Amino acid sequence: MAVPNPQAQIHIRTYANTCPPRHENARAVAVTVGSLTVTPVLQSGGSSFGAEVAGIDWAKPIPEDQVKQLITLQDRYAVLIFRGTGLDNARHIAFSQQLGEKLEINPFFYGRENDRLGEPLLFDVGNIELDSSLVKPDSRRWHHSLGNALWHTDSSYHQQRSKYSILLSHGNPVYGGSWTHFADTRRAYADLPAEKKAELEDLIVEHDLWHSRKLASPLIYGNPLPHELAAKPPAFHRLVQVGPDGRKTLYLAAHAKRIVGWSLEDSQTLIWQLIEHCTREEYVFSMEWLGAGDMVWWDNRQCMHRANPYTEQMTARDVRRSTIIDDGREAFGVKV
Numbered sequence: 001m002a003v004p005n006p007q008a009q010i011h012i013r014t015y016a017n018t019c020p021p022r023h024e025n026a027r028a029v030a031v032t033v034g035s036l037t038v039t040p041v042l043q044s045g046g047s048s049f050g051a052e053v054a055g056i057d058w059a060k061p062i063p064e065d066q067v068k069q070l071i072t073l074q075d076r077y078a079v080l081i082f083r084g085t086g087l088d089n090a091r092h093i094a095f096s097q098q099l100g101e102k103l104e105i106n107p108f109f110y111g112r113e114n115d116r117l118g119e120p121l122l123f124d125v126g127n128i129e130l131d132s133s134l135v136k137p138d139s140r141r142w143h144h145s146l147g148n149a150l151w152h153t154d155s156s157y158h159q160q161r162s163k164y165s166i167l168l169s170h171g172n173p174v175y176g177g178s179w180t181h182f183a184d185t186r187r188a189y190a191d192l193p194a195e196k197k198a199e200l201e202d203l204i205v206e207h208d209l210w211h212s213r214k215l216a217s218p219l220i221y222g223n224p225l226p227h228e229l230a231a232k233p234p235a236f237h238r239l240v241q242v243g244p245d246g247r248k249t250l251y252l253a254a255h256a257k258r259i260v261g262w263s264l265e266d267s268q269t270l271i272w273q274l275i276e277h278c279t280r281e282e283y284v285f286s287m288e289w290l291g292a293g294d295m296v297w298w299d300n301r302q303c304m305h306r307a308n309p310y311t312e313q314m315t316a317r318d319v320r321r322s323t324i325i326d327d328g329r330e331a332f333g334v335k336v
């Protein structure tokens, strides 16, 4: 019997820094929902995915009835985009806290002393260091960020996972490189053949942050540091779940390492076949960051996303993320 080569089980994953043409959504038709204007992004196959929402007065606390209205829209579209909100850290956090009891606390993987924001409820996911310089190529932070350019859901590696992420721009992204990409895992699931759905129905997946870091940067994250490993052990979640809009969805991410009971190699083969299926062109749209105050709120339970990777040509980008912990039916995943 052949001895498996552990190196052969890991395939380095990279994606290009893609910048789709502007005005790709010129044919979108806006609809009025109460006092809001909602412009869907991707509508096909009887499914709507992503919407730009206007008509919110971000200068004031958001009234509870409007929060409910927004959650209804969120359940349907999975990704909501808001332009020019003018929110600061405190109001970003305050809005996030209207959507769930608890926010995730930043584990400060780069060291608390290097954290630019000083706000444990926000993750600094831009590309700027404390001294305002760009993240240095080949630094540990640079390599950590490479995993964010793989398709993923935020925090699937937590046993109590997170439901929403809200990313807010504080900078002025320069045209030519500032995009976040989203994939509709509900429609991707719906399009699978019945026999594939039956095969996937009861599978449980181990999610490990260090797995995605290793895939994207095996030289640096082949062996995470002891404090990193201790900060984030793996978690287990069902692969097929029912999303907040009632449709079935695939709960997947580059963090997905192993299917419980399967070999690593077989697990990775299926996981990446499914990620590739979910990220086919017809299920994906790309959001362009146009200016400070732009904000995107997505539901990790019914979509995947990825960032553009850092490049040596990149310009400064200041984006900060709040992450709202799940309180729904599947929030705590599966005990293994």
Ligand SMILES: [Fe+2]
Pocket: 148, 152, 153, 154, 305
């Ligand atoms: Fe992310």
